[in-house]
Amino acid sequence: xxxxxxxxxxxxxxxxxxxxxxxxVTNEKDDTISVIDADTLEVTRTIPTGERPRGIIFSxxxxxxxxxxxxxxxxxxxxxxxxxxxxxxxxxxDPEQFALSPDGRHLYIANEDDAVTTVVDVQSRSVVAQINVxxxxxxxxxxxxxxxxxxxxxxxxxxxxxxTETQTLFANTLVDSRPRHAEFTADGVQxxxxxxxxxxxxxxNSADQTEVGxxxxxxxxxxxxxxxxxGFKFTPDGKTAFVALGPSNHVAAxxxxxxxxxxxxxxxxxxxxxxxxPDSRQLFTTNGVSGDVTVIDVASRTPxxxxxVGRFPWGAAxxxxxxx
Amino acid sequence: MKLxxxxxxxxxxxxxxxxPVMAQTPVQIDVKMTYLxxxxxxxxxxxxxxxxxxxxxxxxxxxxxxxxxxxxxxLGHAYALDVVSVEVGGDLIAAAExxxxxxxxxxxxxxxxxxxxxxxxxxxxxxxxxxVASGDAGLRDAGCRANLLHTMPEDAMRTDALMxxxxxxxxxxxxxxxxxxxxxxxxxxxxxRSAAKFxxxxxxxxxxxxDTDLRRAAPAEVPLFTQDLPDHHALLIADEADxxxxxxxxxxxxxxxxxxxxxxxxxxxxxxxxQWGAVQLQQxxxxxxxxxxxxxxxxxxxxxxxxxxxxxxxxxxDPATLRAYMLSDAFTLDxxxxxxxxxxxWNGQLRQPIPVVNARALVQLAPLDGFLHxxxxxxxxxxxxxxxxxxxxxx
Numbered sequence: 088x089x090x091x092x093x094x095x096x097x098x099x100x101x102x103x104x105x106x107x108x109x110x111x112v113t114n115e116k117d118d119t120i121s122v123i124d125a126d127t128l129e130v131t132r133t134i135p136t137g138e139r140p141r142g143i144i145f146s147x148x149x150x151x152x153x154x155x156x157x158x159x160x161x162x163x164x165x166x167x168x169x170x171x172x173x174x175x176x177x178x179x180x181d182p183e184q185f186a187l188s189p190d191g192r193h194l195y196i197a198n199e200d201d202a203v204t205t206v207v208d209v210q211s212r213s214v215v216a217q218i219n220v221x222x223x224x225x226x227x228x229x230x231x232x233x234x235x236x237x238x239x240x241x242x243x244x245x246x247x248x249x250x251t252e253t254q255t256l257f258a259n260t261l262v263d264s265r266p267r268h269a270e271f272t273a274d275g276v277q278x279x280x281x282x283x284x285x286x287x288x289x290x291x292n293s294a295d296q297t298e299v300g301x302x303x304x305x306x307x308x309x310x311x312x313x314x315x316x317x318g319f320k321f322t323p324d325g326k327t328a329f330v331a332l333g334p335s336n337h338v339a340a341x342x343x344x345x346x347x348x349x350x351x352x353x354x355x356x357x358x359x360x361x362x363x364x365p366d367s368r369q370l371f372t373t374n375g376v377s378g379d380v381t382v383i384d385v386a387s388r389t390p391x392x393x394x395x396v397g398r399f400p401w402g403a404a405x406x407x408x409x410x411x
Numbered sequence: 412m413k414l415x416x417x418x419x420x421x422x423x424x425x426x427x428x429x430x431p432v433m434a435q436t437p438v439q440i441d442v443k444m445t446y447l448x449x450x451x452x453x454x455x456x457x458x459x460x461x462x463x464x465x466x467x468x469x470x471x472x473x474x475x476x477x478x479x480x481x482x483x484x485x486l487g488h489a490y491a492l493d494v495v496s497v498e499v500g501g502d503l504i505a506a507a508e509x510x511x512x513x514x515x516x517x518x519x520x521x522x523x524x525x526x527x528x529x530x531x532x533x534x535x536x537x538x539x540x541x542x543v544a545s546g547d548a549g550l551r552d553a554g555c556r557a558n559l560l561h562t563m564p565e566d567a568m569r570t571d572a573l574m575x576x577x578x579x580x581x582x583x584x585x586x587x588x589x590x591x592x593x594x595x596x597x598x599x600x601x602x603x604r605s606a607a608k609f610x611x612x613x614x615x616x617x618x619x620x621x622d623t624d625l626r627r628a629a630p631a632e633v634p635l636f637t638q639d640l641p642d643h644h645a646l647l648i649a650d651e652a653d654x655x656x657x658x659x660x661x662x663x664x665x666x667x668x669x670x671x672x673x674x675x676x677x678x679x680x681x682x683x684x685x686q687w688g689a690v691q692l693q694q695x696x697x698x699x700x701x702x703x704x705x706x707x708x709x710x711x712x713x714x715x716x717x718x719x720x721x722x723x724x725x726x727x728x729d730p731a732t733l734r735a736y737m738l739s740d741a742f743t744l745d746x747x748x749x750x751x752x753x754x755x756x757w758n759g760q761l762r763q764p765i766p767v768v769n770a771r772a773l774v775q776l777a778p779l780d781g782f783l784h785x786x787x788x789x790x791x792x793x794x795x796x797x798x799x800x801x802x803x804x805x806x
Contacts, residue, residue: 200694202481222481223691241688242716242745243482244723259485261723265688265745284745310788312750334749 108365108407111152111167112373112380113140114397120154121380121396123371125364125405128382128392134170137163142184142227143402146209147191152404153209155182155196162196162207167406177214179205184268184402186227186236188251195236195249197224204238204247206254216254220247226269226280230293239266239280246280246289248296258296262289267317268360272343273325281316281330288316288330290346300346302330302339309335318360322385323367329383331358331372338372340388350388354381362403373400439487442479442728443514444718446472446711448496449503449521454592456654457625468520468543469494470700471708474692475715477699479722488722492715508534515539515730518714520707523547523554530556539730539737541714544707548601551758551794555801560737560759562717563710566598568793569677570605572765572777573670575791576677578609579779582644582668586637587616588659589649595619595672599649602671614641619650625658633662640664647671674769677777680709681768686776687749713752713761717744738804749776750789758801762789 108125118140122132137156140163144153151173154163162176162185181200188195193215196205202222206215221243228237229251236249244266248258263285271278277299278291288302304314315333321343322329328341337351338358355374358381362371369391370383380400382392446469453463464470476492483490493514497506503525510517511534518541519526526542527550529535540559542550546566550559577583585606589599599616606613617640621632637646637659646663648671650656656673668674682693682703692712696704704712721733721742736742738759743751748764755762765777778788790796 199691221485222478223688241691242478243485244720244745245482245485247485264720264743264751284743284751286751312787312789 106365106407107409108405110362110364110371110380111143111145111404111406112371112396112400113143113154113402114399115139115141115375115401116399117397119397121400123380123394123396125369125371128394130394130396132170133397134165136165136172137161141401142182143404144185144187144194145404145406147187147189149406152406153185153187153194155185155402157181157183157199162194164209174212176207176209176212177205178207179203179214179217183225184227186229188229188236189231189233193251195227195229195238197227197238199223199225199241202240204236204249206236218247218249218254218256220256221245221259226267228269228271228278230271230278231273231275235271235293237269237271237278237280239269241265241267241283244282244285246278246291260291260296260298263287263301268319270319270321272321273323279319279328281319283315283317283333286311286314286316288319288328288341302328302341302346302348304330304332304335304339304348306332306335306337306351309337317358320361320363320370322363329361329370331361333357333359334376336374338370338383352383352388352390354383354390355379355393359401360403362405365405365407371403373403375399375401440489440722440726440728442483442488442490442516442718442722443493444476444491444516444518444715445493445495445510445514446518447503447507447510447520448494449519449525450496450499450501451522452499454652454654456652458657460657461653464700464702464705466700467705468518468707468711470702471696471704471710471712472518472543472715474696474699474708475712475719478695479715479719482719482723486723486726488726488728490719490722504528504532507532511535511538516718516733517541518543518711520544520711523550526550526559527554527556530559537730539718539734541717543710543714546598546601548597548794551760551799551801553800553802555758555799555803557759557803558734560714560717560734560754560761562713562761563707564679564763564765565760565793566601567604568760568763568765569679570598570601570671571608571792572677572767573602573675574605574609574611575777575779575782576675576767576775577611577645577670579775579781580644583611584641584643585611585613585645585647586640586643587613587647587649587671588619588637589616590619590652590654590656592652592654594651595649598651598672602647602649613647614643619655621655625655629658629662633659634664638664643667645670645675648673675767675774676769677765677767679706679763679765680704681706681766681773683768683771683773684747684766686773687747689747692747713744713746713763716746717742717752717754717761720744755790755796757796757804758794758799759804760793762787764789765792 137159142155221240226239263282
């Protein structure tokens with residue numbers, strides 16, 4: 088992530104001052120993607136997808152975008168310029184979230200209905216492995232060195248650690264109820280897992296899978312039951328994690344060193360996932376129930392705009408575009 | 412487009428290669444559970460449109476059992492579930508005593524009196540029994556038992572949820588028609604209590620006494636039967652056996668919505684619940700049972716999942732350890748209703764949101780916004796600590 092950011096900075100230095108880009112948002116109940124221009128903050132395109140699009144991720148070179156079309160039981164591969172579906176990848180049943188290996192070769196896909204993680208080679212378009220995990224796998228992550236993949240399973244309340252060499256589990260660690268999302272820190276030293284019903288984020292030391300600490304949340308005037316951490320993102324400097332807190336309608340800014348919450352930002356209803364603008368100065372949140380995207384100014388940690396998208400926006404991904 | 416792009420055989424081959432760690436994990440503890448059912452003679456109903464499934468409740472237990480087994484495989488916890496069904500007139504006590512010999516975690520589908528009898532058995536001392544079928548008020552009140560937890564919502568939770576919705580709509584003037592069976596009368600009592608609790612008024616009540624074939628006569632009889640009711644915003648029906656209620660709607664003298672046992676209903680679970688990840692549970696259930704999931708299935712599912720959650724977190728199968736954990740603040744169950752589920756420490760009732768539904772959609776999930784509580788808004792539903800006469804839990 089950091090090297091990518093540096094590359095982007097260099098690119099922008101060569102091409103001009105602005106880092107132009109788009110935020111792609113999957114609309115779970117509309118079977119579409121809304122494309123938001125990160126500069127004008129307007130929806131510029133609405134692209135049809137398969138049924139119930141959720142997870143979305145760009146290839147390393149941004150030439151294609153992968154979309155989990157959950158109810159179509161497939162991962163769609165789309166040309167982001169034309170919106171054309173190029174082909175589909177065998178994904179196993181009900182793919183919800185996925186993660187791409189650092190070399191861009193393998194997709195690790197959580198098959199929510201099947202208690203399985205499917206590993207797909209995006210070049211040969213074939214299944215490399217299927218790994219039995221807990222019930223309702225959802226969160227997926229791959230370590231920066233590509234050696235470890237993570238699946239979290241919601242009903243089993245575990246993070247499953249996968250050795251990507253052998254495609255087998257080498258550790259299973261309990262977390263709080265209903266783990267939703269997993270990410271490694273940019274240096275790979277820590278692995279974070281959010282627990283929606285448990286209301287916490289658990290931080291692991293990647294090297295020995297031990298728990299380093301837990302992030303807990305409390306918002307004045309909001310019932311603790313409704314503070315439900317789901318998606319989260321680290322800032323490029325690694326100092327802050329922004330955590331979406333579901334039906335509490337807030338995003339928390341967490342100090343990654345102390346694991347203390349520094350502040351809460353009010354966004355739309357039932358906030359799910361997040362994506363940074365290319366310059367990382369703005370953060371876009373998908374708000375499922377209100378059907379919009381909140382734009383947060385990262386420096387001041389204030390919401391600056393709501394953008395109406397489709398019904399039940401869920402996943403979000405950034406795509407840099409050439410600046411003019 | 413289903414999985415046509417990928418041959419199933421290829422998937423299986425790939426799976427075989429990727430043997431999970433769980434295969435090598437040694438079994439450390441055995442968790443034995445029994446589902447004990449007292450079969451009942453169902454009262455005759457006017458319509459046969461909705462037959463009652465043979466595996467009601469049991470099917471929910473089986474889905475949760477599979478969920479637990481998956482988790483247990485990673486931790487060395489081996490779960491076992493026996494199903495014992497006692498026929499009408501059979502010896503429930505003997506069946507319970509036999510089951511308690513091997514399993515100390517028992518789900519019971521029986522009436523309130525039987526539940527109390529079983530909980531009082533010497534063999535049941537130190538075991539945990541789960542009431543997965545009865546909404547009886549007494550069991551959560553002075554008739555509670557320390558070794559009896561309830562995953563089925565009490566009737567008052569369902570009626571409180573309904574009254575919150577009616578109050579939020581400002582449909583505060585009500586009329587009530589009650590059937591002749593004991594369950595109907597108990598449910599009507601819960602409706603009255605809830606109406607008073609939330610400031611709604613039941614302006615008139617009538618007893619349902621018809622013995623004609625309503626399938627033919629409803630358009631003629633029901634308008635006349637409801638003609639002398641004072642004006643009301645909604646008409647409540649207490650018909651827990653699903654006998655006559657379905658013939659009331661759209662046949663009333665005044666055009667009014669129906670609520671209670673029919674129409675707008677507070678339920679522990681319903682097939683129309685789809686938010687909060689519920690679709691996944693509904694699909695797992697449907698795949699397994701080939702039918703929709705009901706409240707009793709959900710209650711059985713929740714009991715077995717509560718055991719699973721407690722075993723996972725305590726690494727123990729000892730009933731006393733599990734009970735202490737389940738009643739502690741540390742326990743949370745993910746019940747696909749948008750909030751963590753917990754047990755009330757004053758009477759062992761599973762604290763849970765209640766979907767208020769019609770046949771086609773979720774109308775609201777109670778508790779509704781604005782119904783406040785000093786500790787937990789979920790305690791606006793059902794018997795709260797100061798109201799409950801239960802002392803068996805040390806309250």
